[in-house]
Amino acid sequence: MATATNIGTLVTCSPDVGDGCPVIAGTKTSVSRVVVLYKQRANAEEIARRISHLNLAQVYAALAYYHANRDQIETELAQAEAEYWSLASFNSFKK
Template identity: 85%
Template sequence: MLTATNIGTLVTCSPDVNNGLPVITGTKTSVSRVVVLYKQGANAEEIARRISHLNLAQVYAALAYYHANRDQIENELTQAEAEYWSLATLHSQKDKTKDE
């Protein structure tokens, strides 16, 4: 007999994992990681190939979560990008100080 998967269990948020941001259940892979690849033009099958420990159902669950919670995930991505540029600027300033 086949066992059905409750798709509502494929994405979780826990304060103990990824600072409470949504991840694929049983992994430390964030929904936002899947979304970044999706926004770069990768389809679900390609994402599953690139993040090989995820199956197609998990990728589709992450994408469904994104589409249902777009504002939340876009905000998360914006914050991550701002943090990246802040750290890059800090690193660049340190390099300039070393060269002087």
């Protein structure tokens, strides 16, 4: 008989991994990374193919976490984008 997986254990948040942002348990892959691909219209199977160390259950768990916590993940994505553009403009001044 197959062992059931508690899907609540597939996503975790810890200050020791990913600065406390939600990640796929047992990996350093953030939920945000999965969501970026999802927002680029990749389906779960395609995301699992592109991030090959994740299985389909992990991808769906990340997407479920995103849909249940959309504001949190959207804030993380906005902060990451702002940081990117801040660094990009800083580096353009150095040239």
